[in-house]
Amino acid sequence: MRLIGFLLMPALLGACGGDREKTVLEFWAMGQEGEVVQSLMPEFERLHPELQVKVQQIPWSAAHEKLLTAYAGDAMPDVFQLGNTWIPEFVVLKAVDSLDNRLTAQQREDYFEGIIETNEIDGRLHGLPWYVDTRLLFYRTDILVKAGFSAPPKTWNEWLAAMAAIAALPGGDRYALLLPMNEWQVPVILALQMGSELLRDEARFGNFRSDAFRQAFRFYLDIFRRGYAPAVSEAQIANLYQEFASGYFAMYVTGPWNIVEFEHRLPKSMQGRWATAPMPAPDESYPGVSLAGGASLAIARSSSRKDQAWKLIEFLSEPEQQLAFYRLTGDLPARRSAWLHPDLATAARTQAFKTQLERVVSTPKIPEWERIASKIAHHTEKAVRGELTEEQALAALDKDVDRILEKRRWLLRKRAP
C-alpha cells in the first residue's frame, strides 16, 4: 500500500496549477540542474511572453522510475532532461520525439561529435545534449614529480611506469591509483580504448572474451595485482578528498563534477598540487578515448506543444545560456562555441576535458545497457577480489549478458523476414 502512495503522489501534484492566458510548458529536470535551471526561466519567459515554464525538480535517484511511470500513466511533461544512456529505452517506448527536422546542420556541427552521437539511434536524433561529462585522470602533480614524471602519462606503458615509481616511493600506506572496484566505467573505458565492441552481432551477444576486451581486462586487473591500486569499493573510501590530500592515492579517474568538489574540499595548501589530464592511450594515439556521458533534453511524443517545447530547448542550448549554466552548476557545455569564452578557455583543469571530449565514444545504444554495465561492475569486482579467475569472470559475464539480451535477439529475429 505504501508503494502505491509513492507512485500516486507525483501524479496528484502534477495535476494542479496553470495559467489561462499563457501556454504552460511542463519541464522536468533532475537534481541540482533542476533547481538551478529555474533561475534561467525568467529570461526565457521575457523573450517568449506567450509561454510560461513550470519546472519540476526530480531527484536523480528517482528520475528514471518517475519518467517510466509517467510514460505508463500517460502523464509525460512536454520537455524533460534524461541521462544520455537512457535514450535508447525511451526510443524503444516511442516516448520521445525526433529532433531531425528541428536542429540545423550548422547547429549540429557545434556539438562534440561523440556526445551528439549518443543521442542518435538508427540514424535519427532523439535528444539534444544539454551538458556533457566524461572521465579522465585527476592526479597529484607533486607526487608525480617526486616519482620522476614531470608530465602526466600518455600511454599505458608510461602509466604503468609512473604507477610503479609512485608505489616505490617511501611513505608507507600509499597507492598510485584509486579504482573503486565496483565501478564499471574504467574497465569499459580501457576496453573501448582497445577497440573492443563490448557486444557482438548487432548487440545480440556479449563479446567479453574477445581479445580486445580480455587485454583491457588484464591490464585493469594487473593494476590491482601489482598493488598499484587498493582493492576497495566506493563505499569503503570514507573521505575521498582527505585521502587524496594525504597522498593515499595519487591518481583517480573521475568526472567534471569533481573539479568543483576538489577545489572546495581540498585544503588550501593542496590547491597548486593537482591537475587533470586526458586518458592515456594503449598506443601512441594520445589521448585515449573515454566515455561520452552527460544529459540531454528531449520532447515527449505525447506533448501537444512540441514547437513551444523546442523553443525552450533551443534557448537552453544557446552558448550564452550554456555558459550561464556552467557558472551556476559547473556542468560542462555541450557546444564547442561556449568553450571559447575566457571563463572556460583559461581554466586549465577544465580544458583537459575539452581535449578529452573530442575523443569520446558511446557505450552500446540499447535499452539493456545499464543492466549490462551493472553486471560488468559485479563480475569485475569478483575478479579483483580473486573470487573468480580472469577467464571465469569473463565467461560468467558473457553468460549473464547473453541472458539479458535474450529478448533483444527474439525481437530482432521476429523483425527479420
Place this chain on the structure above:
Amino acid sequence: MKTPLLPANTAFWFLAPALILIVVFFFLPVAASLLLSFTDFDIYALGDHERLRFVALDNYLRLLGDPLFWTALKNTLYFVLVGGPLSVAVSLGAALLVNHRLVRFKGLFRSLLFLPVVTTLVAIAVVWRYLYHPRYGFLNYLLGLLGLDTVDWLGDPDWAMPAIILMAIWKNFGFNMIIFIAGLQSIPVRLYEAAVIDGASTWRQFRHITLPMLAPTFVFVTVITMIGYFQLFAEPYVMTQGGPANSTLSVALLMFQEGFRWWNLGYAAAVAFTLFLIILTGTVLQLRLRRREI
C-alpha cells in the same frame, strides 16, 4: 453477537459493496500480477504489447539462480531474525515499564513512546540520517565522547543493516507496546497476589505468571512483526537505496528495483509471489510451533 443471524440473502446484499471493492481493488490486481509473473513483461512490452511472451515458470527458475535474490533474502532474514526479536523484546520491556504500578503519568509516557509509530517514515529518515552522519552525527559524537572509534553508519556494508534495524525498532516498537500493555492489563491481579503470598520473587512472577498469560499476545505480536519485517522496504529505500554493496537490499526493495528501475514487471511479480510464499511458510511454521508450546 447474541442476536439471531439475518437470512443469508440479506446479509449478502449488505456485504456486497465491501466485497466488490475487495474483489476489484485486491483480488483482481493480485490475480493479474500472478499472471504477470508467468510473462516476460518488460520495457519492450510496455511500448508494444506484441512483444509480450508467456514464459511459464521461467521467471521463478531464474530467480532461484539469481545471486542478487539470495543476497536480498539473506539481508531480509538478517533483518527479520535480529530485528524482529529485538523489537518484540523492546516492546515488552517498554510495556512492563509503562505499566508498572510505580510509574506516574502513564498516559503521557504511552503517548510519547507511541509517537514514532504515527510519524511519517520519510521525516524520521531525514532526522536519522543526521544522527548517523559520519562526521556531524550525534551517534558518532557520543562514541567520540566515550573514546571509541566512529562508525560510518550508512556507508559501511557491515554497519548499514544494524543502523536500519536500530531505526526500524525505534520507529515501530510503540505499536507492539500498546498491544502488550493491553495483554498485561488483562492478567488478573489475584494471580500476583497469590504468588506474593507464596513468596515468589519478582522474576519468578514474571517468568511463571506474566509470560504464560501473555502467550496469546506473544503469538499475535511475533506473527504481525514477522510479516511486517519481511516486507522491509521503505527504510532502506529512503536511507540507503539498498547500498552500500547491496548490504541493505531487501526482497521487497529488489522487487521494486526490478519492477520500477529496470521495468521487468514479469520478474518483479515473480519476486513478489516468492516473498508471499516465504511469509506464508514463516507464519504457518510459527503458529505450529506456538500451538505446540501452549
